[in-house]
Amino acid sequence: MDIKEIQNLIKFVAKSGASEVKLEMDDIKITIRTGGDDRGESTTYVQQIPMNQPLAQAVPAAAPLAESVHAEAPAASEDSKYITIKSPIIGTFYRKPSPDKPMFVEVGSSIGEGDVLCVIEAMKLFNEIESEVSGKIVKILVDDSSPVEFDQPLFLVDPS
Structure with a gap:
């Protein structure tokens, strides 16, 4: 495996979003780690967005909020x-x-x-x-x- 193949592999792993990839061949062992810890936190945040989304949509401005309260009461x-x-x-x-x-x-x-x-x-x-x-x-x-x-x-x- 030459340096060009290793560089291409690094670029591929970075684009894929994987946090860690291990590759073992006959005489070569390669481990590629990316900033996966930060991405894990953002994934948790994304999962929380659907739970908070109705709340965020209900509070765009003060006047529409008053109208939406009256509209949703019936x-x-x-x-x-x-x-x-x-x-x-x-x-x-x-x-x-x-x-x-x-x-x-x-x-x-x-x-x-x-x-x-x-x-x-x-x-x-x-x-x-x-x-x-x-x-x-x-x-x-x-x-x-x-x-x-x-x-x-x-x-x-x-x-x-």
Whole structure:
């Protein structure tokens, strides 16, 4: 392996975003490390952005904020007749048991107590989230494959 190949390898690793690459051949061992520690922190920050995004959008200026409060007050009273199903854990929300399977529930689906609504992955464990109420799914509040926090609303259910 000549110096040009090593330089090309370094450039490739830097562009790929990998923090460390080890290459061992017959008589050569190469370890390439980049500034991966800083990137790890930024990845954590990026995962937190979707959680804070609605808050940031709600506060662009003082006048629109007052209008949005009045506009959302009737919507909140409409939603008060629905039961909110919240996340019991922190993790990644999935609407399907696996990529090739159908969704657990859709808007308009009738559910009963004990029906599986979604799966939340936490630390490589997939936890089935079961309904504690019977009713009809009115709204799904989280996108598939999105991170969720503890006690974050996931579904709105009409109990009637």
